[in-house]
Amino acid sequence: MNEIIGYIFLGLGLLFDFIGCLGLIRFPDIYNRLHSSIKCVTLGTSSILLGLFLFKGFTPGGIKALLCIAFLLLTAPVSAHVLSRSAHKSGVKLWKGSVCDKYAEDKN
């Protein structure tokens, strides 16, 4: 039973990872690309690791997978934040179809 649920999580994770990479290619500027790569890849990888935990159970490998989920959830948003902030500070423009940019307005 655990293995079936594990397979479901593995498949879901692979699907989300694939969509995240697809978004990385399709979106127009760095900020939108970060959206797709950070969110989809975080959930996809977490769900692959959760599937691994369901396969392994409470063994050293399974517990390490859970620990990896915790660290992934802590670190992935921070890296997205640092990348987008440094991109904005070094003058990377938003996509031409963007609606507003309050950050640039407040900086000047």
Add this chain to the structure above:
Amino acid sequence: MQIRILLFIASFITWILLRWSFEAQNIVIGIAVSVLVSLMTAGIFEKKTGLLKRPWRYLWLFYYFPLFAWECFKANLEGAYRVIHPDLPIRPGIVKVKTTLKSDTGLTFLANTLTLVPGTMTVDIDRDGGFLYVHWMNVESPEIDRATVLIVERFEKVLRRIFA
């Protein structure tokens, strides 16, 4: 001193989870490494944490994590829809939102949560004014008040109880 003890407990738990074996030599090495780590890194953290004040407020985390997981899942379905749709239906932009959280931990939690949920990503924090600059994939309103209601409120309600 308090922060050192908390750091020791946290790193020891991490060690135990990493090794997941309860032999004596493992535990002895774990204690030694945790003491070393807590002595070396205590200077990085705040001195007065107030972490142990009103400990029952952490029970709200059990409400927060399912809420967060559900929102995260919805975010990914929405994001996947936008990626796969042939016309790329996006209206991106950076909006400014208000927050009433003051503590560093609370602001970090809020910013990280916003980065992982529907179409929003924190770009910068203005801590003195209590503002967050958020890149929004589908801007519904560039006004500061409306954006605050739409983006921040759901999570801030809960986080205010935990990290007020």
